[in-house]
Amino acid sequence: MRRPVMVLPLFIALTLMLAGCWDTTDIEDRGFIVGSGIDLGGTENGGDGITLTHQFVVPAGIGTPTDGGGDTQAFDNLTSSGESMFDISRQMTEKTSKNPFYEHEKVIVISDKVAEQPYLFGKVMDMFLRNSEMRRNIKVVIANGQASKVLDTKPQSEKIPIIYLDDILENSVANITEIQPIVNGDVQDKLLNKLSYILPLVTPKKKSIESMGAAVFNGYNNQMIGVLNGLETEGLNLITGNGKEGNIKIAIHQKNIAYELKDVKSKIKLNVDDIKHMHVQVNIDTSGDISETFGTQNLFQGGSLSEIEKQVSREIKRIAEQTINTAQMDLKTDVFDIGKMLKEHHYNLWQQIKDDWDHGENYFSDVTFDVNVTSRINATGNVNKTKK
Amino acid sequence: MKWFEYGDEKISHREILIAIPSIMIGVGVLSLPRDLAGETIGVDGWISLLISGGFIILITWLAARLAIRFPHQSFVSYSAKLLSKPVAVVVTFIFIVIALWLAALEVREISDIAKQYLFDRTPLEILSLTFLLVVIYAVSGSRAGIFRLNLMFLPIIIFIALAVIVLNIGWFRLDHLLPVFETSFTGYRKGIGSSLSPLMGFGMILLFYTSLVDRPKKVPRSAVIGTCIPIVLYIFLYITSIGVFGNSVTSNLIFPVIELAKVVDIPGGFFERFESIFFVIWIMAIFNTTVMALDIAVLALGNMFKNKSKITMVCILSPIVYVVAMYPEDLVGVASMGKYLGYVSIGFTTFITILLTIIAKLRKVRQK
Numbered sequence: 001m002r003r004p005v006m007v008l009p010l011f012i013a014l015t016l017m018l019a020g021c022w023d024t025t026d027i028e029d030r031g032f033i034v035g036s037g038i039d040l041g042g043t044e045n046g047g048d049g050i051t052l053t054h055q056f057v058v059p060a061g062i063g064t065p066t067d068g069g070g071d072t073q074a075f076d077n078l079t080s081s082g083e084s085m086f087d088i089s090r091q092m093t094e095k096t097s098k099n100p101f102y103e104h105e106k107v108i109v110i111s112d113k114v115a116e117q118p119y120l121f122g123k124v125m126d127m128f129l130r131n132s133e134m135r136r137n138i139k140v141v142i143a144n145g146q147a148s149k150v151l152d153t154k155p156q157s158e159k160i161p162i163i164y165l166d167d168i169l170e171n172s173v174a175n176i177t178e179i180q181p182i183v184n185g186d187v188q189d190k191l192l193n194k195l196s197y198i199l200p201l202v203t204p205k206k207k208s209i210e211s212m213g214a215a216v217f218n219g220y221n222n223q224m225i226g227v228l229n230g231l232e233t234e235g236l237n238l239i240t241g242n243g244k245e246g247n248i249k250i251a252i253h254q255k256n257i258a259y260e261l262k263d264v265k266s267k268i269k270l271n272v273d274d275i276k277h278m279h280v281q282v283n284i285d286t287s288g289d290i291s292e293t294f295g296t297q298n299l300f301q302g303g304s305l306s307e308i309e310k311q312v313s314r315e316i317k318r319i320a321e322q323t324i325n326t327a328q329m330d331l332k333t334d335v336f337d338i339g340k341m342l343k344e345h346h347y348n349l350w351q352q353i354k355d356d357w358d359h360g361e362n363y364f365s366d367v368t369f370d371v372n373v374t375s376r377i378n379a380t381g382n383v384n385k386t387k388k
Numbered sequence: 389m390k391w392f393e394y395g396d397e398k399i400s401h402r403e404i405l406i407a408i409p410s411i412m413i414g415v416g417v418l419s420l421p422r423d424l425a426g427e428t429i430g431v432d433g434w435i436s437l438l439i440s441g442g443f444i445i446l447i448t449w450l451a452a453r454l455a456i457r458f459p460h461q462s463f464v465s466y467s468a469k470l471l472s473k474p475v476a477v478v479v480t481f482i483f484i485v486i487a488l489w490l491a492a493l494e495v496r497e498i499s500d501i502a503k504q505y506l507f508d509r510t511p512l513e514i515l516s517l518t519f520l521l522v523v524i525y526a527v528s529g530s531r532a533g534i535f536r537l538n539l540m541f542l543p544i545i546i547f548i549a550l551a552v553i554v555l556n557i558g559w560f561r562l563d564h565l566l567p568v569f570e571t572s573f574t575g576y577r578k579g580i581g582s583s584l585s586p587l588m589g590f591g592m593i594l595l596f597y598t599s600l601v602d603r604p605k606k607v608p609r610s611a612v613i614g615t616c617i618p619i620v621l622y623i624f625l626y627i628t629s630i631g632v633f634g635n636s637v638t639s640n641l642i643f644p645v646i647e648l649a650k651v652v653d654i655p656g657g658f659f660e661r662f663e664s665i666f667f668v669i670w671i672m673a674i675f676n677t678t679v680m681a682l683d684i685a686v687l688a689l690g691n692m693f694k695n696k697s698k699i700t701m702v703c704i705l706s707p708i709v710y711v712v713a714m715y716p717e718d719l720v721g722v723a724s725m726g727k728y729l730g731y732v733s734i735g736f737t738t739f740i741t742i743l744l745t746i747i748a749k750l751r752k753v754r755q756k
Contacts, residue, residue: 022510023509132505135653188637189633189637340563345566
């Protein structure tokens, strides 16, 4: 095989192969996007459509742990508006010197105005699922108000608002007034399944972001139809057993006692004998500590602890029933995933009623709930009495 | 230039055990959970997968039994004894077409996947050509070398597939698996149809490579064990995919198994982009499949035209692979190419295996 005539084309072919990478992008030219905010309406040219705000990281602003990064802002928010998400992304590339890179996207913030439009939520989520740079673990939250305001907050503890928001959501796992973070991969599941669902709700403040409550979506047209406030979310978490930590305030002889929840277990039993009037039995089992007393009770006195336990149970039952009432009467939407349980355990029945569950005939509103609560006190803190 | 020669061109029954999963594990499994979830409810697709797996094991066993009736004889020579010479040539020719078609499909699919996830701007033609050149290099060399490559790559491939399953346990939710056993009979039947094609390729290994095995007696047992490996792996990958994504999402992801690899995120930023490793290793799996498909075509052609050199045949066959790989215009075209190839490959292999087995039984042809 020592014929140069045969080797020559091979050399030419190999040189072509070695010409370099088609897809190379230097790291300096990448614009690392950490978060996106979606609002309604065009900001610059007016008219309908959506406004997209991307939060880019400015590495110069972050600096090293020792020099603190100087005066440069560590993030840069770019806004563009248009008719479709792809359209906006294109415009965005015209405005930035860097190549938008989505692999490090952490949180998508969607304004409640966008979510309240019928079918729009599904449309804006499409880009975040279809683009192959996107991962399936980007958290999705609904902003109470403008999404761009959430991206503009100036937290003291973090340099990048989205990283701060991401940490808040991460810490919410145990907190009973917030729901667990939901990622875009789960959102696709919810969008496909026609079951109603909830997403975390955040409210922008000047220096902080408050994460409390939940946005309620009807699965039929993926439209946000209302919110659950902090207390109602607490009731929801107690019923579903998702949240773990929180506190319940009760009063005995006009003296406040704080009961700190440490563990919540719940069991939901369905009775589906009568389709139109289903019966749902909710058993909530909590355990916790007494973290604060305003009175002077001797907690070891006979009957004192069991009296507190009884009061706590009554209070939890009241909170849960309030949430059930809001869901059935005001929102008329199944936020407890009862529909999902029906689908999983009574599939044939579900096929009959799925179009009339919390839409149409709305069988969900006629479900009777029965809440049973048992509470236990594990510890009373370090002291028996603080003052006389 | 002188080719490096291995000690012998004989292979053992253990190498058949490795070769079967190596050719079966390819691009098919990456999209398998999607097709299966689309036809069935909840996690029921595993039943379809088990049934088609059982069928494949049966055919594998039959093909192995058939091939060892004629030790050290090529497929074309023993099928000529059973079917007459012209028919045997036609049958072998169809197998060559299937093998080339399979190689082309793998080349095209891996280029599509690489373009979608890794190289956005590189032309598809260049990706395919680059991959194919490496395949051609492997096929041009010693056949024993291919089997040694299989032996080296397969444990790594199985390891990364198990890693995808294990590292996803944290995202696995049992309620995604519900409801169980609600799929209709038609659903199961369609599921069996779509779970067959990722298992294709098995029969060709046995019908063509068994002639190279030095002691063929143990081939059927090894072949059945080899076939079990991808089937068990596929069932686990399918269940993981349903458990992590749920049925409705799985049926709407183009490549659920790649998405599974993308979900893996070891906390603390320690190891964020697991899919990059997954891609590297899965390209090895697809490389093995393509190399063996092309090599079977070369081997079968070599059995018919004994006086032509191997390099000549590689030079004739590989441009065909490239042209066929570039033929489909879009993803839909590639998908239907894969579907038809699945039907033709499995159907033809099954038909020929059963036909030859029956004729061999009836005519009591046996040569020692």
